[in-house]
Amino acid sequence: MVRRGILGLSAAGAAVGGLASAGLGLLAPTSARAQEAGTSRLQTVLERGHLIVGTGSTNPPWHFEDESGTLVGMDIDMARLLARGLFDDPEKVEFVLQGPDARIPSLITEKVDIVCQFMTVTPGRAQQADFTVPYYREGVGVMMMADGDYKTFDDLKAAGSDLTLSALQNVFIEDWAHKELPEARVDQFESPDAALQALNARRVDGYFGDQSAIRWLMQQAPDRYIDAGRGWMPNSYASAVKQGDPIWLNWVNTVYREAMLGVDFDYFAASYQKWFGITLETPKVGFPSEFA
């Protein structure tokens, strides 16, 4: 079940309501609050009968639409895992599609129960939302055209200020690029499509982005691109929930941890294989590795 504000009809009612409230009070939240005061979100979700997850739709391999128009990706798999844990049915999820900037606001305003949207854990964000345990360690890298001027990371470094990279607009993106390529210029685009287009059109020399995305793109068009072969700036991807609900946070953490190390490992490993092309090693039996 995907709720989205596109092909008008279903959303028309909601939007007319939105217009009306915009005209009237400028506040009245239009969707029912996801949580009653005093009880845990866990209880609310169970009573409601489905989970509401905030995510996006334009960033493979995390959350995107496949050729049949179905929402898929690593974030989506994590959300379905939660639904399975709650209702024994991975389909009982409602996805609310939102832009990256809406991730924290939608939690604060309780529009969603949880955000699964390639969210980088930072101390600043942790002040506004509670992060779950991370389920992916991301790094940034550069991808070039296979028939372009630059073949290796050393070529990029040597290019100095002649080098232009495209990237998805982001708070830290320029600083991160400059850590390894201090003189490179970074053109920031609103959508990952546009950033990639800029590389395809050879408007830029390289696409600067998440290694997961680069790996995915290289898989899709193996002869077209080359990976500069250098990753830096480690950062952790986790889900986030509204602050101040330890029961809910703990439940999600439990599911995630056991996906990575316990009963749901096979499900998790299959997703890793599918989206990142990474084969995970089966956790060793014996002493739990997280305390090793």
Add this chain to the structure above:
Amino acid sequence: MATSKAALLLQARGVTKSFGDLEILKGIDLDVRQGQVVALIGASGSGKTTFLRCINLLEEYERGEIRLDGEQIGYRVESRERRRLSEAQVSAQRARIGMVFQSFNLFPHMSAEQNVMLGLTKVRGKPKVEAQEIARHWLDRVGLADRRDHYPYQLSGGQQQRVAIARAVAMEPRLLLFDEVTSALDPELVAEVLAVMQDLARSGMTMLLVSHEMLFVRQVADHVVFMDGGVVAQAGAPAEVFERPATPRLRQFLGRFHGILTGAG
């Protein structure tokens, strides 16, 4: 004033002109001698204005020829074929013929002085200072010395027409054409324009005018041409044309101005 002994300046022979199927000029013959004031009169639709415009090549004509100082206007005949002259040659010929229009046609984006100067600097190639001097002289002559920096919209119709006359005269044309120059004016403004024209006529300027001001024509013109249905129906000295109209059409035409003519004449 000019007599028949003066040199022939303009010579039109068998000029015909049609708009589509409608034949407006059916073979006009006309001579204008140096220093003469020739007036074209006739009912509207008789072809006076069209003929005037042919002289300045604002209209193309099909057959016949118009010569200025013996040089054919607008066309040359080459192995019996009539060819139109180049735009540059036509422009040069036009520069020798001045024209004043019914609707003044002052350039709206230029002051009175600039209007007069434009042709002097761009066509005659005179230096700006000299052009300005000439412009001021002529504006002074038409009584508008104090209006030279005014734009057309700031001038009355009569003043605009006087600027237009100054603009035409300043080019020192061999011949000056006037196309019903007082028709668009309020009655009280007509006199000031006619006065300027009379002044020009006295100074020896060769003029060909289309006018409905019969009194003025009678007083100022040396030669009057009555046009009717695209041909010259009668021509001669004013006294002759006005007092001995040869055709009923001319009698009828003049009858409309009877009061004015007898009253003043």
Add this chain to the structure above:
Amino acid sequence: MERGTFLYEVWVARWSLLSGFGITLSASVLTIAIATLLGLILGIGLTYGWRPLRWLIRIYVDALRGIPVLVLILFAYYGLALFKINVPPFWAGVIALAAFSIAHIAETIRGGIESLPQGQTEAAKAIGLQFHQRLAYVIIPLATRRVLPPWMNTCAEIVKNTTLLSIIGVVEFLLSNQQAIARNYLVLQFYLFAAVVYLLINFTISQLGAKLERRYAHFRY
């Protein structure tokens, strides 16, 4: 058809392109409907309104016409969220487009009404019609003819402006083409394809407009 050729890729992307086309059309139609209705009301208010009301509308109209549509769209998308108004991107876009077009249509309507000869209104007054009757039977029908051409222009502008919705992630026709390009790299082909489709939409609108104009052509005054 071979994989990688333009027609094959259009075929593969047909549903996504169709849905994009549908979104472009629905966004355009909704915007045109809202903007025309409210623009008409504001336009009448701007012409006949009580003075302070007129000023208010004037400020709205002038302000909205001085802001880029893209900024309005981004503002509606990011800004309204702060008022806890749950607006999905599609509707944020429609609201912004409509807000902008209302201003244009209101101004058009005012111009149309004010260009009517005074005599018409006076004649309507003279036969004793009340304000709303004069509006309904005389002024609006007569102004329609004047307003029709600029209104059709605004409609075409609205269709073109719906492409800006792609920037806040609404998968309208342009973005559906870009998604296809992201898969198959047929940049020029798909952009030209998109251009032709927009051209056809706007051409249809202008044909429709010409037809309407002919129908109203007998209103001469």
Add this chain to the structure above:
Amino acid sequence: MLNYNFNWSVIWRNWDAFLDALLLGLGMAVLSLLVGCIIGLLVAYARLAQNRVLQWAAWAYVELIRNTPLLLLVFMCYFGLPELGIRFLDKVESFVLTLSLYAGAYMAEVFRAGLSSIPRQYVEAAKAIGMRPWQRQRWVVLPVMFRITLPSLSNNLISLFKDTSLAAAIAVPELTFTARQVNANTFRVMEAWLTATALYLVTCYAIALALRAVERRYASIR
């Protein structure tokens, strides 16, 4: 009602960026208008020319450009031209090219209307003092048309300035891009967008005022 605490220090810290962005946008708009006027003039003359092919080509140019969304044209120029081997334009130049072509189509219509509205008599008066064809255009037709079309010229400049916001889509650091950047960096949504909006409004108003003064200066045609 609005639980949002304004913090304008973000804007002051980024004030230079906003001003640079504003100047870049204005510069692109003015440049596009100038180039667009040249294109527009040529196209307008082509549309009024005797030659059928020329007429048709000019018509096709105007209709194609005016009925295609600007954003699409921006993408075509930026992403598409390199496919054709045209690589020497950077993002700003490619945007200015797009906007110039766009302005050209609109100015062509403005100029065509202006040229056809010039009374035939002015040209005749110019003919009568012996001016050659190009002199008539240069000293009479064009100056008069310029004065007639001045109001549309200022409207077009304002439109073009607003259209520079689309350059943000190809990462040109103009106002919209800067507002989005500040927004992304600081999460100060309201401050960033209000600032951008105010700068757009004030600039558009200033352009309108300035050009109205120019119009008055050239108001000799009534």
